[in-house]
Amino acid sequence: MMTGETFLSVAVQAAMGMLLVGMVMVLFRLAKGPGAADRVIAMDLLSVLVVAFLVVLSIHTRKTSYMDVAIAYACIAFLGTIALVRFIHRASVQKQLRQKQKTPARPLPDHSGEKNHD
């Protein structure tokens, strides 16, 4: 019969293994994902997995200050997801506008005539 301490440490190690396998799968989707939205979802899930891993790490090392790291990470990851979604939204709006107006993509600004200020 296992004592509580041993059971907990075994459980924590199994959890760390499962979370790492999950992160590898998410990275696979991040690399392969057919569309940009798939990649954003993968980034989102990756940040949730990192938060989960930080909590498990906090149980494992008995240092509760990892929880603060997890809080900060959860905040920043949300902002990152929102920024990426705005970016996709803007790109697809411009694509639809181009299809609607049947005009070619906006040409890159021509800097060849400008003087170099450095």
Place this chain on the structure above:
Amino acid sequence: MIEYISGLLVIIGSFFCLVASVGLIRLPDVLTRMHAATKAGSLGAGLLVTAHALLYPQLGISLRAVTIVALLLFTAPVAAHLIGRTAYRSGEALSDRTWIDELKGQNNALDDHPPSD
């Protein structure tokens, strides 16, 4: 005793996280992937945080745990809604198992003006 309960919670929570990642690999299109990713992931992380709060019942640490759960539960649906709406409106393909789509032809054109910011 408390170690057994929280050990069990740790295993179940990380299993849900693993299921979320497998779902991200296996499910056919963006919206169904989001079902697995955002919610199973949040539930798994929530269970892990609960296990941590059971192990460390001091008020300061429990409040941190509550903060993490609240952050995850508030941000997950907002992010999911944004991603889903943008993906649908920018014309990501739905899987061919989708058999009813009442949103089609409603207003799934993007805004006429690109966002200025």
Place this chain on the structure above:
Amino acid sequence: MPLFILNIFLAAVLMVLTGSGSISVFFLGFALGYVILWVTSPLYPQTRYFKKLPKVLSLVLYFLKELLVSNLRVLWEVITPRHISRPGIIGVPLSARTDLEIFMVANLLSLTPGTLSVDLSEDRKILFVHVMFLEDAQAAKAGIKNGLEKRVLEVMQP
């Protein structure tokens, strides 16, 4: 809702009295404080606190039950080799009117796996929901309206 603050204050008093700063003592103090306030309820004639808190609790419990059950369905869909889901997007007519009500309904729907709010119609009367296991569109609409939305509106509306 001053009674709610009073209740939290009673819980804090119990924590100070016992001298332990654990979260379980806080919940015990909250429950005891609720009982105390309920016993002395003739003192507060026009409060809705005693009607509202059970409704909030029933919403939370219903939400947790939905969360677990539908997470298990998604889990089954993911780990079995054959796909059994038949996803679809349905438009649910909303009874919620204000911003906060629509926000609560859409977010709680998004949080339960199996349903995901995708879009809101221009006149804010129809919420488009992506459902993962859709057998009968009318039944799913009625389920969302009578299950989650009704409970949310009971809590939000006086």
